[in-house]
Amino acid sequence: MTLQQLKYIVALDEHRHFAKAAEVCLVTQPGLTIQLKNLEEELGIKIFDRDKVPLKPTEAGKEIIVRAKKTLHEVDGIRDFVIGQKDNLEGTVTLGVISTLSPYLIPQFMKAVRAKAPKMQFVIKEMNTGQLIESVLTGAIDVALMATPTGYPLLREHVVFNEPFVAFLNEGHPNRDNAFYEIKPGDTKNLLLLREEYCFNAQLLDICGINAGNNIMGEQFNYDISSVETLKNMVRAGLGFAIVPELSLANDTALQYKRFKEPVPSREISLVVSDNFIRKLLLEKMKEAIWDSLPDSLKEGKKYRRIQWNDSPHFINAVSGLK
Structure with missing residues (x-):
């Protein structure tokens, strides 16, 4: 087993194509294929299922690839x-x-x-x-x-x-004219979240003291977004409010957001x-x-x-x- 062989299987896993992996590794496709075959024979196990299109690692091959990545990292x-x-x-x-x-x-x-x-x-x-x-x-x-x-x-x-959090509010929000934002019981059902950013959502839910976020657009829509800017545009459209990081406010006016009182959640x-x-x-x-x-x-x-x-x-x- 050589480091070069480990690099080959990692490249194959990333590109799932012999020709592309060979090009990245600066080796001929036959050369890469031979090295993969030699490694599989040495280990006595198939690393990739060649019958799958695109190329796919076997269950054992997945673990070998993970270990190969760690070895190359070391x-x-x-x-x-x-x-x-x-x-x-x-x-x-x-x-x-x-x-x-x-x-x-x-x-x-x-x-x-x-x-x-x-x-x-x-x-x-x-x-x-x-x-x-x-x-x-x-x-x-x-x-x-x-x-x-x-x-x-x-x-x-x-x-x-x-980085402090701030409340990003639409024009009709009752806290729009206040000096600072304070969470009201009626606000929690209108909180908009990023669907795939679990740590970010967890922070927002803890700030608001609620158990789960709600989709205020109701059953007609189910949004799946990961962009703070899209979230802010939803607020501008009157679909709820959001709590966003302060750095995301560079192009927004002070009228669109309100800060929290100290100690500021961050x-x-x-x-x-x-x-x-x-x-x-x-x-x-x-x-x-x-x-x-x-x-x-x-x-x-x-x-x-x-x-x-x-x-x-x-x-x-x-x-x-x-x-």
Whole structure:
């Protein structure tokens, strides 16, 4: 068994096509096929079902591929160790970003980090919370920018800032003219949620003190969206109200949203890495770039009430149905 063979099966799993995988691996298709056959014969087990179109791993093959990814990640860690020892900010890093933060911070971050680490290459991937955690644990991404704490002992969390939540209200909302937003019993049935962002929903439900979100559009519509901007447009259309992160308000007027009184409910945003990640200098430069990208309002010493999500019953109930 060789590292090259492990790279081949990972590429085959990603592309599900011999020709595409061979092209990515810079090898001929017959060469890749022979190496796969040699590996399967050595292990005494089929890794891929060649009768399926597109190509599909066997049940045993799925576990082998997961272990191959972890092995290759550990090998990359050795290479990164050498780079880290020299404090050399070069190479490629894959950064996964929570989808409720990415559109509002990443453009500014990319400009700021370019000056701090000009020789680094960044691959940016937008994901939901569950995908980010799994990707960091398996080595599919190097760093995640997300809400914490995660509750996973194998992850290391480097807090960067606290982002307040604000209420985004339609024109007819009774709290529209108040100085601050205070949750009223009648509001809870009109709260709009992002269907696939379980940690975000758990935070909102905890802020509002309710057990479940409701679809105020009734039985006629069942929405399945993951964009804060779409959520805000639904509010503008008079379909309810939303609680959104402050960074998403850059293009909105103060009339469209209301802040909470102190202590303001907020989410903790951190850079999250696996426990074998050693590129401390890179993390420091990324933290500096993120901090420089924030508006001054998020740098002020306000009193925050951090809303956790990983131990919320709303989050646990949501993800338990996925297993």
